[in-house]
Amino acid sequence: MTAPFFAPLMVEARKLNRSLAALLAVAAPSLIALFTFFNMLRGEEPAPWDMWMISACGIWAFFMLPMSVTALTALVAHMEHGPRSWDHLRALPLPRWRLYAAKAVCVLAVAAMMSAAVLAMTWGAVALAAAIKPQLQPVGVFDLAKYAGLMGRMFAAAVLMIAIQLWVALRWASFVPALAVGIGGTFFSVVATSAKQGVFFPWQMPVNMLATDAWRAQTALVLGLGLGLAAMVAALIHLSRREVL
């Protein structure tokens, strides 16, 4: 009996599908869209599409993305920690790294979908607000490629943060260490958003995609993605080799 290579990924996706991950994936982008909707309705003058869309990306990057990743990684890890299913999974005749890699791929995929949902829902919120109050119809062009590119870079820069959160969540059966790291990281991300050192801080790397200094954006992107992939590989090696007592 040999399982297909992608079997762990399919199994993980099925487990996730039956969890509250879908609720989380919808809730976080919805909150940004809801805020944008009511914020727009408060206005009297039309604003450019860029303002609404890039603001939404900013809120996502510096606060909602770190919080969502914290919640998502804790949820994914607790699908196994909760029912204590690691022994069962780790005793199966398949390489353990594939079990952890499947979780990593699922987390990255959900985070990517949430990023896309932020753009889609914000567009919807702005369109709905403009339909209710036509004088607020945004001006300028809706440059989807620009917004998608920005969101894509934010996602890539977030890989290091995602790797760290997932590593901590899978390593400790208690959700407290993962939440402490996530809340702490988000806290510094919020209170020190414009700090120059933030470019080296994993939780601030996504928001640095909005930096006007090119070196900051590029450094955060390279570090976030490069170190993120390296950290993810290190996490898979460590988790699959360690003993779960």
Add this chain to the structure above:
Amino acid sequence: MTAAIETRDLTRRFKRQLAVDAVSMTVPDKAVYGFLGRNGAGKTTTLKMLLGLIRPSGGSALVGGVDVARDRIGAARKVGALLEAHGFYGNLSARENLDLTRALLGLPKGEIDRVLEVVEMTDHARRRVSDYSLGMRQRLGLARAMLGAPPVLILDEPTNGLDPDGIADMRRFLKALPERTGATVLLSSHLLGEIEQTATHVGILSHGKLVLEGELSRLKADLAPEIALQTDDAVRATALARARGFDVAATDDGLTARLKPGEDARTASASLNRALVEADIAVFAIGARSRSLEGIYREVSPPAPVANVKARPEFA
């Protein structure tokens, strides 16, 4: 007879704590091997080493001839396991839970119906596992262990937490398991009665060491029987029996006089009875009986000194 499971000097140390101490055990093919020991004796640690979940500090473990340390995946292909922590997803049905493991093992869909039938749970398979009783979860765990019909089943305390009906149900099921599946069963327990009624072979672990192993019927036959007796004067009866060379112990229902190996139980009983009567001691009951597993266990597995009891963690 080839060994389904074999360990050689298997050892595991947790810092300064020696949890498993040079255990060399042999589980014959198609046997139901009762792995006995007190809580904390090292049973779960040994089973985890057999499953490749933890690494031995020394020695080796072979499952179906495959060295677990060298080829964990190859060894794991030969084993199905029911562990203390079931690891079921409560929000999913039994069938969905089984299907996740089936997919990970790359087995055909029909496997689920087969194992559900073996554990007689086909009618309950669409219920959520969170609604299951502990007994049903244990049976579902067995079903999952049997996915892919592995030649070896490792069951860690399968009767733990079950009520008397559940224990009887599980005992009946375990007895029939080798016949129904053709698998070798390694069954850990601290319940002597369960093992005595279920196992063909036993291994007794005490303080991390394997202190006794063998075919249960042969172990019982090899050990000299004992004479159970009830009299109106236990003190004088004890002194008299000891004077005649018997090793005497008080039990709940009287006295037990242990025979010397090779001594004929019937002749010894008659001789002791005659001596008691001649000494004017009333004998209410006397007779030879074969040794129970409990007797064997008590003899080879003394309790830990009080100071050491709390020092041994159970890594479940």
